[in-house]
Amino acid sequence: MATYMMLFLLAGRGTEDLKNSPARVEAAKETFKAVGAHVKAFYLLMGEYEMAFVVEAPDDETIMKAALTLGSQGSVRTETLRAFTEDEYKRIIADLS
Numbered sequence: 001m002a003t004y005m006m007l008f009l010l011a012g013r014g015t016e017d018l019k020n021s022p023a024r025v026e027a028a029k030e031t032f033k034a035v036g037a038h039v040k041a042f043y044l045l046m047g048e049y050e051m052a053f054v055v056e057a058p059d060d061e062t063i064m065k066a067a068l069t070l071g072s073q074g075s076v077r078t079e080t081l082r083a084f085t086e087d088e089y090k091r092i093i094a095d096l097s
Helices: 018-035 059-071 086-094
Strands: 003-009 039-044 051-057 076-083
Touching: 003 059, 018 039, 018 051, 018 059, 018 076, 051 059
Parallel strands: none
Antiparallel strands: 003 051, 003 076, 039 051
């Protein structure tokens, strides 16, 4: 499984009722599960983004389905980054000439 960092900006309905945001986080985890991905960790952030998930998914298409599903609900905007483990990094670097 590949690892991804999904960064979230609250938008629209996501900013209207912050007290219910923990329930929306749980609902988002279920969205990932439904498409075949797994949320490994959640973080509240300081800075440009408000929240982040560390997610494992079998491929880019799976993570994209989750991002599009969440974005279409009107509560968040997302940015997704592919994250490589240290072992993956070492294999990539070893192949450089």
